[in-house]
Amino acid sequence: MDSPDTHRSQDFSSILEGRRTVRNFDRSAHIPRSELLGMLDEAVRAPSSVNMQPWRFLIIESEDARRRLLPLMRLNKRQTRDASDIIVIFGDLECYRQADTIYGQAAKRGILPGLMAKAQLAAIVPAYRAFTREKMTRVVHIDASLMAMQLMLVAREHGYDTNPIGGFEEDRIAETFGIDPNRYAPVIIIAIGKATKPGHDSYRLPARDLAWWDDAHGREPGEGGADDEADGIKRA
Numbered sequence: 001m002d003s004p005d006t007h008r009s010q011d012f013s014s015i016l017e018g019r020r021t022v023r024n025f026d027r028s029a030h031i032p033r034s035e036l037l038g039m040l041d042e043a044v045r046a047p048s049s050v051n052m053q054p055w056r057f058l059i060i061e062s063e064d065a066r067r068r069l070l071p072l073m074r075l076n077k078r079q080t081r082d083a084s085d086i087i088v089i090f091g092d093l094e095c096y097r098q099a100d101t102i103y104g105q106a107a108k109r110g111i112l113p114g115l116m117a118k119a120q121l122a123a124i125v126p127a128y129r130a131f132t133r134e135k136m137t138r139v140v141h142i143d144a145s146l147m148a149m150q151l152m153l154v155a156r157e158h159g160y161d162t163n164p165i166g167g168f169e170e171d172r173i174a175e176t177f178g179i180d181p182n183r184y185a186p187v188i189i190i191a192i193g194k195a196t197k198p199g200h201d202s203y204r205l206p207a208r209d210l211a212w213w214d215d216a217h218g219r220e221p222g223e224g225g226a227d228d229e230a231d232g233i234k235r236a
């Protein structure tokens with residue numbers, strides 16, 4: 001088996017271009033807990049709204065937990081059985097409870113002047129508390145999704161592959177694992193492990209067909225706007 005560090009320090013473009021959704025994992029591959037936590041520590045360098053870091057992780061390793069998860073997976077049963085770990089990412093709808101720790105640590109470590117930390121806390125926490133459940137759900141989905149993307153790239157750097165999974169019973173997953181469903185909203189599942197089959201390549205719409213330039217004036221994205229000839233761009 002490769003050592004966990006074999007693939008480290010690949011250049012960014014090879015990580016980016018090499019990532020694929022992998023759906024076949026080596027059932028015998030195990031990721032040490034310390035390495036998994038290390039990957040998560042790298043992934044949580046992701047940005048989050050007011051740095052509230054609302055992502056939380058349910059890490060499914062054991063056969064018993066996989067058995068409980070299986071009926072909640074719409075498809076992707078094989079990955080649930082074979083991936084080294086299944087990481088269910090939740091967003092904490094009461095993430096502001098960590099605000100004192102986050103801003104307090106920032107002040108203690110000299111990252112943020114103490115007075116500024118206090119002022120920011122005084123502004124942010126009441127605002128977050130006042131959010132509707134719907135608004136907070138949106139906030140945590142954005143933050144946790146950015147982190148999840150980062151996790152998938154970090155995994156590649158460690159020589160692992162991932163399958164992001166949105167097809168699961170969102171309404172039942174927290175309770176099934178004894179997690180408070182009123183506080184924690186499931187966002188996405190990331191299956192992670194050693195690929196036994198590479199993922200498929202997939203087509204991407206080119207950015208030029210998706211973009212509005214600010215002179216587009218009511219056109220569809222991709223319809224004109226860019227000065228193709230001046231830019232030396234030829235349309236297909």
Ligand SMILES: Cc1cc2nc3c(=O)[nH]c(=O)nc-3n(C[C@H](O)[C@H](O)[C@H](O)COP(=O)(O)O)c2cc1C
Pocket residue numbers: 019020021022023075076163164165166167168188199200201202
């Ligand atoms: C939010 C989200 C939900 C997804 N849900 C599933 C899923 O339920 N099952 C699955 O096999 N793949 C799922 N995928 C993977 C996509 O099918 C895959 O990312 C897409 O086809 C592009 O392929 P690539 O990841 O190899 O570039 C999901 C991806 C995202 C971003």
